[in-house]
Amino acid sequence: MKIGVSACLLGVECNWSAGHNRYPFVSEDLAKYVEYVPLCPEAPVLGVPRETIRLVKEEGRIKVKGHKSERDYTQPLTQISQEYLKRLKEEGVCGFILKAKSPTCGMERVKVYNPQGMPERESEAGIFAKMLRQAMPHLPIEEDGRLYDAWIKENFIMQIFAYESWRLFSLSSPKMGDLVHFYTRYKFLLQAKDERLYREMGRVVANSDQKPLGEILLQFGELFLQAIAKKNKISTTYNVLEHCAGFLKNHLTPTQKEELRSAMQEFREGIVPLVLPVRLLRLYAKQYGIGYLQDQIFFEPYPRDFALRSDLKAYK
Ligand code: SF4
Known part of the structure; x- marks a missing residue:
């Protein structure tokens, strides 16, 4: 990049x-x-x-x-x-x-x-x-x-990796199915960034008006680049964590549920950094083979050595 x-x-x-x-x-x-x-x-x-x-x-x-x-x-x-x-x-x-x-x-x-x-x-x-x-x-x-500023840095690093991902994708002569796959993997990250833009992208991808692919890609790209430029918030990120937890609710033991619930709650209250609930969600998604969750870019939007989500100040 x-x-x-x-x-x-x-x-x-x-x-x-x-x-x-x-x-x-x-x-x-x-x-x-x-x-x-x-x-x-x-x-x-x-x-x-x-x-x-x-x-x-x-x-x-x-x-x-x-x-x-x-x-x-x-x-x-x-x-x-x-x-x-x-x-x-x-x-x-x-x-x-x-x-x-x-x-x-x-x-x-x-x-x-x-x-x-x-x-x-x-x-x-x-x-x-x-x-x-x-x-x-x-x-x-x-x-x-x-x-x-940890918050600005985390958002910027996330944005450049997502920007590069879109740039490479749009240069790869994608088909409609590829766009659906791209959107699906970015769903939770986009939802954490901006719920309205995330839903609008969903409507574009659904393409109920049967628009030509070139037009769909242009519309989607514009919305995607707008969404990744938004800064994360604890509230919207917490909503995404809840959403992810929903995929696991029929698999987790009561102890695991309690552990996850308290990690999410403490993230919302600013007591623990995002890395903690994200680690648990990834671990459980892997343990119970929830491929949809495992594929989400939200869990690792940039190389983990940056360790930006270990900083309490990276979310506000
Ligand atoms: S890169 Fe920009 S800020 Fe740095 S010395 Fe050159 S003009 Fe000045």
Whole structure:
């Protein structure tokens, strides 16, 4: 899986002072599972080292200008960003990790100044980040600072793996039966993300109007990418656990039922992390041969070494 990244986060010495902003989660942990497409829009335009730049609101437009020289870099940064966007699409990236607060790469809340150099009340995205969002609206995008939050990190990692899964599926010339199988395996994950979108996808897959497959795939893909961009909630995740438990109710012993019930309840109350009820459900699904449950992506949406569901703060 390919992921775009602000190059300085990988340790490339391309920032304004010829230093880097290496972020170990990106350069080490996630690097084991992805192939990076590192990009730095500023280095080829302004060189390394370079003067610092900032966003300036002038005549109602946001420009990127040199801090000291006041030179306007908007046009060359726009041009290189367009070239990078073309490359990202060609490479088939499944996400992008941006460097926070940068007037080029910052995903949000980048300071904007007036022409006299005073900060405006509004903030913006960096010039490249804004173009990236517009060009690839469903692409999973996060920035380094936000990924310290366990909830944001779990959702982002889940989203990039689901995005990649859809990308590969849609490139595989799928038939209607393949789509039904894809949807079936994702059912509980989608239900935990967004019940309304999950049901809408069910209607699309049922295809009662006998629409052509191409149209169905487009509609389904749009809804799927919207759903996986939603953040998990304890309440909807608990509903899914209940649903899963329903498949086991005629198999479990009273002790197993009690064990599962209390693990689910304690997850709902924020006492234990999601990994505990999920482990029990997987174990029982395997023990009693409930294939439908065993196949659900919900139980392992990304490699388990990430251990993100062991963190109490990953769900709220
Ligand atoms: S934040 Fe973006 S533009 Fe700035 S050094 Fe990092 S990759 Fe380059």
